[in-house]
Every structure is written in C-alpha cells, then in structure tokens.
Amino acid sequence: MLKDKVVLITGAANGIGQATALTVARYGAKVLLGDIDEAGGQATKKMINAAGGEAIFFYVNITDSKNVARFTEHAVEQFGRLDCAFNNAGIEGSYGTTAEYDEKEWDQVLDVNLKGTWLCMRSEIKHMLAFGGGAIVNASSALGKTGIWNMPAYVASKHAVIGLTRAAALDHAQQGIRVNAVAPGVIDTPMVRERIYNADPDAEANLLRMHPIGRIGTPEEVAEAVAWLCSDAASFVTGTTLSVDGAYMAK
Numbered sequence: 001m002l003k004d005k006v007v008l009i010t011g012a013a014n015g016i017g018q019a020t021a022l023t024v025a026r027y028g029a030k031v032l033l034g035d036i037d038e039a040g041g042q043a044t045k046k047m048i049n050a051a052g053g054e055a056i057f058f059y060v061n062i063t064d065s066k067n068v069a070r071f072t073e074h075a076v077e078q079f080g081r082l083d084c085a086f087n088n089a090g091i092e093g094s095y096g097t098t099a100e101y102d103e104k105e106w107d108q109v110l111d112v113n114l115k116g117t118w119l120c121m122r123s124e125i126k127h128m129l130a131f132g133g134g135a136i137v138n139a140s141s142a143l144g145k146t147g148i149w150n151m152p153a154y155v156a157s158k159h160a161v162i163g164l165t166r167a168a169a170l171d172h173a174q175q176g177i178r179v180n181a182v183a184p185g186v187i188d189t190p191m192v193r194e195r196i197y198n199a200d201p202d203a204e205a206n207l208l209r210m211h212p213i214g215r216i217g218t219p220e221e222v223a224e225a226v227a228w229l230c231s232d233a234a235s236f237v238t239g240t241t242l243s244v245d246g247a248y249m250a251k
C-alpha cells in the first residue's frame with residue numbers, strides 16, 4: 001500500500017506512533033522516526049529493521065522550529081524525498097478544571113499539541129511541494145470533537161488540530177497535498193495505561209463505558225487508518241477527520 005513511500009512520524013517512540021511506524025514499514029514505506037524519547041525511538045527503529053523494514057531515528061522536539069526544520073530535512077537527505085507525514089506527538093497535560101488550570105501547563109499542552117503540529121506541517125509541506133505533493137495526517141482525538149472534564153487544554157488543543165487540518169487542506173488542495181486528521185477514542189498506550197489510569201482509579205471503567213463497542217482501541221487499529229489516509233487509496237480524501245473510536249462519537 002505504501003511501497004517505497006517516505007513516511008515521517010513524530011512521537012514514534014511509543015504507543016500510536018510506534019504502532020504506525022511498524023504498520024507503514026510493513027506496507028513498504030521507508031520511515032523517518034522522530035521523538036524526544038531517544039531510547040524508545042531507537043527501539044522502534046530496531047523493531048522495524050528486525051522485520052526487514054527500513055527506518056532511521058532522529059531526536060526531535062516538535063516545539064523547536066529549528067529542530068523541526070532539521071528533522072524534516074533528514075527525510076530528504078536520507079531517503080531522497082518526503083511523501084507522507086503523521087504528526088502524532090502529543091501530551092495530555094495535567095488534570096484540573098477550567099477555573100483551576102495551571103497557566104504553565106496550558107502553555108505546554110498548546111505548545112506541543114497545536115504549535116508543534118503546525119511547525120511540523122510547515123516544514124513538511126515545503127519539502128512535499130518540492131516533490132509534487134504528499135499526504136499529511138494529524139493526531140486529533142475524540143476529544144477534538146467533544147469535551148471531557150478536567151482536561152481543558154487538551155480538549156482545546158485537539159479541537160484546534162481539527163481546525164488547523166481543515167485550513168491546511170484548503171491552502172494546499174491545489175498543490176497535490178492532502179491533509180487529514182484521525183480522532184481516536186481511548187487507545188491502549190502508555191499515555192492511557194501508565195498515566196491516565198494511574199491518575200484516577202475510576203478512569204478505566206468510566207472510559208470503557210464511553211465506547212459502545214465495549215472495549216478501548218489498540219494502537220494498531222489507529223495505525224491502519226493512518227496508513228490508509230497516507231496511501232493513494234485515499235486520493236480524494238482531504239480536509240477531514242476520521243474517527244477511530246468504537247462509536248464514542250456516535251452517541
């Protein structure tokens with residue numbers, strides 16, 4: 001499905017980013033992995049190589065514009081082009097009501113989830129234009145379409161990612177660049193299992209109830225949606241946000 005395409009993935013050291021890296025490599029892509037977690041990023045690279053795939057890892061902090069520009073250049077230097085990007089790196093931030101929320105936390109969540117995503121897109125689009133087009137997928141969330149208690153910065157940032165996705169799709173539709181987002185429900189990753197479930201003993205049961213399908217999702221289920229959106233099979237799909245959420249948003 002992605003034979004010989006060059007795919008860039010941020011947040012590739014863990015969870016959804018790692019699963020997507022393994023999936024697109026299995027579909028034939030060469031993968032540029034980026035993360036602030038170097039050990040995790042190297043582990044993803046090793047997994048891809050062990051399965052016979054091609055991948056390289058570079059440290060990138062998506063909130064640093066110079067770092068991001070350098071990272072996207074690596075795709076072209078190492079693999080000759082850039083076809084697809086999954087802007088997946090994100091943080092959930094701390095928990096608190098809108099009235100109580102900490103200003104530094106707010107800035108940090110918006111910086112990574114919104115500004116970081118835009119910085120990545122800005123660099124990626126420049127390279128994609130040089131090669132006649134490409135496909136970008138941004139990580140939003142079911143919480144980009146509806147609210148939840150105690151996560152005002154996260155909810156705001158993920159709604160904003162959907163708006164940014166639409167704006168970029170319009171700006172570059174005539175230049176051969178498709179821009180979409182995925183909106184996962186709760187997915188079994190370190191973000192959820194190690195942090196959200198630990199922060200609140202009732203979280204697991206509460207979150208399960210929100211998914212009519214009767215379970216939370218796997219990173220691989222999101223990865224398949226991202227791979228399809230990146231592929232030429234989705235050639236008329238741009239400016240949209242695909243829910244991958246076990247009917248979370250259907251209620």
Ligand SMILES: NC(=O)c1ccc[n+]([C@@H]2O[C@H](COP(=O)([O-])OP(=O)(O)OC[C@H]3O[C@@H](n4cnc5c(N)ncnc54)[C@H](O)[C@@H]3O)[C@@H](O)[C@H]2O)c1
Pocket residue numbers: 010011012013014015016017034035036037040060061062063088089090091092112116139140141142183184185186187188189190191192
């Ligand atoms: N897990 C879920 O239930 C869920 C649901 C909906 C959306 N999402 C979104 O999907 C994406 C991936 O989530 P996940 O659950 O795999 O998270 P995760 O915490 O398991 O992995 C996120 C990765 O992003 C990296 N990262 C964080 N800040 C970074 C930065 N500034 N620069 C570069 N890398 C950075 C982390 O090191 C980590 O490897 C996030 O954007 C998240 O908001 C997750």
